[in-house]
Amino acid sequence: TPTPTSNSAKPKPITSIGNRWSDALLPYCKSPEDHKDSVVYYDDQIVIIRDYYPKAKHHYLVMPRRIIPSINDLKITDIELLEYMNEKSISYIHQTLKCDLSMFMLGFHAIPSMKQLHMHIISKDFDSPSLKKKEHWVSFTTDFFIPYPSLYNNLKFNQKIIIDKEKYLALKSDPIKCPKCSNVFKTLPSVKEHYKSC
């Protein structure tokens, strides 16, 4: 049996503290001018980018320029920033996309994966090859998706965001449902195909 040689070592793993993938949105906020391929709008307060793995035909992320790690870090003093994010999103849909607001959802994931507060602007077709896991479906078609007005009212009423994490985690083990007719499906491809004509 040949003995291992010095060049048989495995590739060096990523060992830095924290998960670098979860920081991937930060550069867009820090220097939007350097990412004009993804950035579709920016000003002093916010950035709007195309989602790199769109879960529908139209999918954008709206983020503050200032670092706010997640919805759980929102303060009551951020209420005007939220209003601004909503206003600019609606303007983008109307003026740039020239689409009807009713074909979109604006909102936040109850338990986001990526750092930096981001509001989704997503069309309701959910027709995209990047939507490939049950978790994706759940995150946009159930209460896991918190519409802008709900998050706004949560912050305004409670002076901070209050999230029942257990409730949202439990959604992942519910059966796959069509959000229009509530019929249950066994697989993700089957519900996606059904949804197109429901």
Add this chain to the structure above:
DNA sequence: GTTCTAGAAC
């Protein structure tokens, strides 16, 4: 967040 892939489900 995604990729990869083993093995379950069909």
Add this chain to the structure above:
DNA sequence: GTTCTAGAAC
């Protein structure tokens, strides 16, 4: 045999 899901990734 092929489709599909779900968990590890150091």
